[in-house]
Amino acid sequence: MKTTTKLIALAIIMVFGFSAKAQITANEIVEKVYNLPTGEDVTSTLNMTLTNKSGQTRVRKIQQYFKNFGDVEKSIMFFMTPADIKNTSFMNWSYDSDKSDDQWIYLPALKKVKRISSDSKSDYFMGSDFTYDDLGDRKLDADVHKLLREETIDGHACYVVESVSKDEDYMYSKTITWIRKDIFVGMKKEFYDEDSELLKVLTIKKVEKIEGFWVITHSEMKNVQKNHKTTIKLSNIKINTGVSASKFSERMMTRGI
Secondary structure, X not given: OOXXXXXXXXXXXXXXXXXXXXXXXXXXXXXXXXXXXOOOEEEEEEEEEEEOXXXXXXXXXXXXXXXXXXXXXXXXXXXXXXXXXXXXXXXXXXEOOOOOOEEEEEEOOOOEEEEOOHHHOOOEOOOOOOEHHHHOOOOHHHEEEEEEEEEEEOOEEEEEEEEEEOOOOOOOOEEEEEEEOOOOOEEEEEEEOOOOOEEEEEEEEEEEXXXXXXXXXXXXXXXXXXXXXXXXXXXXXXXXXXXOHHHOOHHHHHHOO
């Protein structure tokens, strides 16, 4: 997210955004992030590097697909390397409603597609620092948002927004997100555990404009309590190529790319 006079007024609003208001609200900021255009479909290659506290690394190569169906957004990823997890796949469906995300994982060794239950959303995904919940789509009204302040990160002016879940049993007591004021992309996010202690920090290293859409191409999630981090880099990004709807099914999870 007429007469000539109205057109001029509209143009000014589009250029200056919310500057006419005394203060943009936290809900408005989060809503603009949530509604950032992504394209009808996206294909990309993902390189995931896991680094433990000793500095040892494990690298995983993943092919992933995304498609917007209007009332639901579907994504699927297939692990290509290393050999011990090759053909593992994960699928997520996020709904444009109050309905919770549906998630599935396929482990070749078990030869069975498993649905991720709500009780398992706090589990970490494939040894990374992302939980299954992190990989889903957080609903706009799931949290109470508060604009804390404004700060600058790497030369970019940001809004700093605190989000506290309305669900007292949620895995994070709160999150704090730094959101760029010019493009409404989150640049940093802190996750606090149930004891309100800092647990993880997500840092966006690089954002690129590809075919008219802002895409996060390099990010890092660090678990500060375990001194473990997951680095993600995207490449071979293609937008609006007409990814088939049939790609997003349990059958495709077992078949692979």
